[in-house]
Amino acid sequence: MRYTEEHEWLRVEGDVVVVGITEHAAEQLGDVVFVELPEVEAVVGKGDEVCVIESVKAASDILAPVDGEIVEINEVLVDNPGLVNEDPLGDAWFFKMKLDDLSVLDDMMTEDEYKDFLG
Amino acid sequence: MIDTLRRTPLYDLHVALGAKMVPFAGYEMPVQYPMGVMAEHLHTRAHAGLFDVSHMGQVILRGPDAALALERLVPVDVAGLAEGRQRYAMFTNAEGGILDDLMVTNRGDHLFLVVNAACKAADIAHLRAQLPQLDITELTDRALLALQGPGAEAALAALVPDVADMRFMDVATVDWQGHALWVSRSGYTGEDGFEISVPDTQAEAVARALLDQPNVAPIGLGARDSLRLEAGLCLYGHDIDETTNPVSAGLSWAIQKARRVGGAREGGFPGAAFILQELAEGPLACRVGLRPEGRAPMREGTVLWDAPEGGRNLGGVTSGGFSPSLGAPIAMGYVPTISAEPGTRLWGEVRGKRLPVTICDLPFRPSTYKR
DSSP: OEEOTTSEEEEEETTEEEEEEOHHHHHHHOSEEEEEOOOTTOEEOTTOEEEEEEESSOEEEEEOSSSEEEEEEOTHHHHOTTHHHHOTTTTTOOEEEEOSOGGGGGGSBOHHHHHHHHO | OOOOOBOOTTHHHHHHTTOEEEEETTEEEEEEOTTOHHHHHHHHHHSEEEEEOTTSEEEEEESTTHHHHHTTTSSSOOTTOOTTBEEEEEEEOTTSOEEEEEEEEEOSSSEEEEEOGGGHHHHHHHHHHHOTTSEEEEOOSEEEEEEESTTHHHHHHHHOGGGGGOOTTBEEEEEETTEEEEEESOOSSSSSEEEEEEEGGGHHHHHHHHHTSTTEEEOOHHHHHHHHHHTTOOOBTTTBOTTSOTTTTTOGGGSOGGGSTTSTTOOOSTTHHHHHHHHHHOOSEEEEEEEESSSOOOOTTOEEESSSSSSOEEEEEEEEEEETTTTEEEEEEEEEGGGOOTTOEEEEEETTEEEEEEEEOSOSSOOOOOO
């Protein structure tokens, strides 16, 4: 698992990367009540706003952590946004991306580095 | 300039209870506790919730004919307010806009006002400038708690049994362990409940005694906002402000007969000519309830259109979010009165997309006041 400063996690599954948000992010957001997912086959650049996530309190975005193509989205979240709070690291993944070059993950934080980042 | 956040007498209790503290109106306030906004909201609706609202201003007005004097600043019948009763009011400006909304209590030899935290300095300056003959005192040595929900009566009556006999908008002074609690049967959630003004030295003891009662949970500002939105209640600075008048805001019920045309003390408040005209002719725009059709919340600032594309910009959302009780997004906003019929379909622009939304009656959930 790799982590970004935007509190996303990335997990490699074969030749795709699964993306979700960390427990810390889910806790900070509070009760998630709405999730808007990207289109499958969308080609996105690092930093693009690809998902909208709204809690009772506020709206925020999930940014594409890397360049790539969206190959699958977790539509369960649309009907059950609260899953983001229940299982952020597992069932509540947001989307899967195909990357040209998986080695970009090597520059991202490891779990220990992310824990240090959270302080 | 260094911005120092103030703390209420319950700050230490909030921290001990694990609250997430945020800056709000110049205070460090609990936005939520570990239970979370959604569960806190539902807990208040099902049982009882305890809120710290000590950031709000508590003001005493004393002097000859204080009630008549205050009527010069509010379109409300204060002189007719019986002792031991409370009433909703608003300070208006010369254009008929709203400077703040407040609660006014007749406590016999004086009036007791509760005003919004963000407005309290301006309110007190306004009172002193306009009513120099009155003695105006901000109470800085009292905290304010709110206990709301169907279990509120039982919980508070366990401490002070007499409160069970109070009805909505009654106010009483009750003794708790030698300390005077000023209790009103009122609140900001649409639930039955109480607001309790307590000496600051006793605030934590009273709060802990209430939290010790079965099914009383501490509730943060996050749920306070979603609860008042479901109840269709205005939040100053959002749903009402200096540019909205009481009539278009749907607050005409707060303007009693005595202050209207033909009443015993007609007009005589700032903006009276305009407000009385709005009452007679009906407002051009009015505050409405809004039910978005999808799951996407329509937040404050969402623009409302009368067509899915093209068309006219009718107005906007002034408060919006998610209703835990309904499990769906809800909002309030202003639209022209001719487009305000419940059932009318509009489109709210969310992140560049126009999503359907239907005008509905307020409140979203019937209130359960003990009248």
